[in-house]
């Protein structure tokens with residue numbers, strides 16, 4: 001297989017200029033060839049992609065039931081439970097004492 005000759009020239013559909021094939025690219029309709037100059041002019045591709053950085057909250061927890069320390073990546077749908085014993089109601093967030101929450105959840109579960 002031989003590559004298409006780089007010296008082959010085709011007409012740009014936008015400016016009508018004879019342009020080396022390697023500098024030609026298909027336009028948005030995928031049929032017409034345009035030179036890179038025209039493509040830059042007509043359809044400026046956003047060079048800077050907006051990267052949406054998702055902030056991953058990693059939080060440390062300690063399971064008071066089995067004393068297992070772990071950390072979780074927290075998002076809105078995360079169910080926080082101990083990976084060791086599977087309990088959700090004995091967890092203490094690291095650096096934060098959440099006795100009240102734990103007690104409330106325990107009592108709710110016991111009802």
Ligand SMILES: [Zn+2]
Pocket residue numbers: 012013014015016017034035036037038039
């Ligand atoms: Zn052109």
Ligand SMILES: [Zn+2]
Pocket residue numbers: 063064065066067068082083084085086087
């Ligand atoms: Zn546990």
